[in-house]
Amino acid sequence: MISLMGIPELRTMEREKVGTCVTLSALSNIPSFQHSAVGTAARLVLHAAAPQHGHPRRQPVSRHPLQLLQSELRVRKSIDFCMKKDGHICWVAPSSPRCWAVSSSDVAPVMVAIGAEYRLVGPHGERVVPAGRFYQNDGINYLTKQPDEILVDVRLPAPNGWDAVYHKLRRRGAFDFPVLGVAAWVQWKGKNVVSARIVLGGVASYPQEVPEAGAALQGAPLSDESIAAAAEAAYRPSKPMDNTDFDLSWRKQMTRGLREAGPR
Numbered sequence: 001m002i003s004l005m006g007i008p009e010l011r012t013m014e015r016e017k018v019g020t021c022v023t024l025s026a027l028s029n030i031p032s033f034q035h036s037a038v039g040t041a042a043r044l045v046l047h048a049a050a051p052q053h054g055h056p057r058r059q060p061v062s063r064h065p066l067q068l069l070q071s072e073l074r075v076r077k078s079i080d081f082c083m084k085k086d087g088h089i090c091w092v093a094p095s096s097p098r099c100w101a102v103s104s105s106d107v108a109p110v111m112v113a114i115g116a117e118y119r120l121v122g123p124h125g126e127r128v129v130p131a132g133r134f135y136q137n138d139g140i141n142y143l144t145k146q147p148d149e150i151l152v153d154v155r156l157p158a159p160n161g162w163d164a165v166y167h168k169l170r171r172r173g174a175f176d177f178p179v180l181g182v183a184a185w186v187q188w189k190g191k192n193v194v195s196a197r198i199v200l201g202g203v204a205s206y207p208q209e210v211p212e213a214g215a216a217l218q219g220a221p222l223s224d225e226s227i228a229a230a231a232e233a234a235y236r237p238s239k240p241m242d243n244t245d246f247d248l249s250w251r252k253q254m255t256r257g258l259r260e261a262g263p264r
Helices: 024-029 037-048 067-078 105-112 212-213 226-236 248-253
Strands: 017-019 117-122 125-130 150-157 162-169 180-189 192-201
Touching: 024 037, 024 162, 024 192, 037 105, 037 180, 105 162, 105 180, 192 212, 192 226, 212 226
Parallel strands: none
Antiparallel strands: 017 150, 117 125, 117 150, 162 180, 180 192
């Protein structure tokens, strides 16, 4: 195992470029991000994860790594391994021939919604991939990044007449992953919406953009009617997987009204 944390180029912190060795804690505290959808998503990850995810150099591992491994093996042996780890069953959808592991990221839907770009470097050179093409709907091969490539930085669009927001549904307000996430990006011309993107998280193996939902907001000022139409458009393709103890139909219904639902 080789740490990349000492490479200065991977620790860049700028408004329009963030290195991939910048911690979520540091990202959420950058003044230009504190009130943005990116900052919101970063803080929600910190609330949902173990402390070492946000402060990798400050927090010790609570138990010895071998103990963690033994605990995992005991759990896995009791139900068998899934397709992602040498098994033959997808525990999210047991009758499926493919892996349906759910993308439970908070940050990824935001990156897709705002149109961020990822810079990758490998032995064959450098390439820039839009966030919407970086993830793919496959529980095992969920990234288009090649094994010999390094994700160097994330390039963020200039805040030129657009707003973005992220909302997360989870059982508890802290230490929990999303059972549904919604990222919305809107570009304005005066009071009119000229472009919009709606991206769902927690309902597929990748952040799922719903073009019909974005289209429902375009061409006019925001209104109760256009927001309801966008919510209905997002509801139709939302197909939560059976990976939590929440009722699937209830989770699907929440696609229409996540803002009002808040933490649950």
